[in-house]
Amino acid sequence: KANRRFHEDDSVIDIDGVKVGGSHFMVCAGPCSVENEEDTVELAKALKDAGANTLRGGAFKPRTSPYSFQGLGIEGLRILNTAKQETGLPIVSELMGTEHIDDFVEMVDVIQVGARNMSNFDLLKALGQTKKPVLLKRGMSATIQEWLMSAEYIMAGGNDNVIFCERGIRTFETATRNTLDLQAVPVIQKESHLPIVIDPSHAAGTRYVIPSMAKAATVSGANGLQIEVHQDPENAWSDGQQCLTPAEFKDLMQHINILAEME
Ligand code: PEP
Numbered sequence: 126k127a128n129r130r131f132h133e134d135d136s137v138i139d140i141d142g143v144k145v146g147g148s149h150f151m152v153c154a155g156p157c158s159v160e161n162e163e164d165t166v167e168l169a170k171a172l173k174d175a176g177a178n179t180l181r182g183g184a185f186k187p188r189t190s191p192y193s194f195q196g197l198g199i200e201g202l203r204i205l206n207t208a209k210q211e212t213g214l215p216i217v218s219e220l221m222g223t224e225h226i227d228d229f230v231e232m233v234d235v236i237q238v239g240a241r242n243m244s245n246f247d248l249l250k251a252l253g254q255t256k257k258p259v260l261l262k263r264g265m266s267a268t269i270q271e272w273l274m275s276a277e278y279i280m281a282g283g284n285d286n287v288i289f290c291e292r293g294i295r296t297f298e299t300a301t302r303n304t305l306d307l308q309a310v311p312v313i314q315k316e317s318h319l320p321i322v323i324d325p326s327h328a329a330g331t332r333y334v335i336p337s338m339a340k341a342a343t344v345s346g347a348n349g350l351q352i353e354v355h356q357d358p359e360n361a362w363s364d365g366q367q368c369l370t371p372a373e374f375k376d377l378m379q380h381i382n383i384l385a386e387m388e
Pocket residue numbers: 157183187238239240241262292327
């Protein structure tokens with residue numbers, strides 16, 4: 126069902142009024158983890174002013190260490206909803222297991238499947254039973270073919286609202302956290318009618334690499350971006366080293382708006 130053979134035109138996915146796919150460009154920004162209401166609302170306002178059209182924030186976090194901050198849980202989703210009320214920005218948040226699926230259907234606009242869960246087929250099947258847009262991140266060691274099949278798992282159940290998200294893959298290179306595979310953009314767009322967005326933050330793992338990769342992703346024809354932003358990256362509870370400040374994000378967006386217009 127994800128194959129272009131069955132759907133010649135680009136699919137356009139509706140995220141509570143914000144469209145992504147075809148000529149519609151998604152700019153999803155926000156903190157890695159939601160930390161508190163005041164900062165989240167303030168950041169959401171700054172992101173909206175800068176040109177973001179969706180807000181991301183992790184409430185359930187897949188951390189490498191069990192001793193690292195694991196997210197605020199349902200309270201994080203509640204905070205995101207307050208930010209949505211204040212700004213109108215639809216929200217994107219990661220669901221790690223089927224246990225909280227009903228809460229996510231009720232409280233978020235896009236359910237993110239993280240890289241570590243791309244092959245969690247029970248989770249994908251459960252999401253197929255909903256109509257919620259799903260942002261399907263590429264597994265860090267997944268081939269494009271495997272990634273397409275994960276989308277198929279969701280669509281097989283009747284949910285056609287899938288957005289691919291390339292976030293870097295593991296290679297021998299250690300100068301960056303992962304290696305951004307921008308070739309995935311033309312390959313996915315040839316194989317599939319579904320939109321693909323690029324997350325340069327988790328690919329780079331380090332702040333200074335992000336603006337050039339975000340611009341390159343936009344010119345590559347990707348259907349959007351997902352970027353981590355934090356008011357005080359040094360003190361962020363997760364992924365601070367790869368978060369842009371709101372000022373850096375605003376500066377970047379001035380370039381992205383021009384480049385996305387040209388595409
Ligand atoms: C995230 O978006 O914060 C995240 C954990 O991403 P990924 O699954 O791509 O590592």
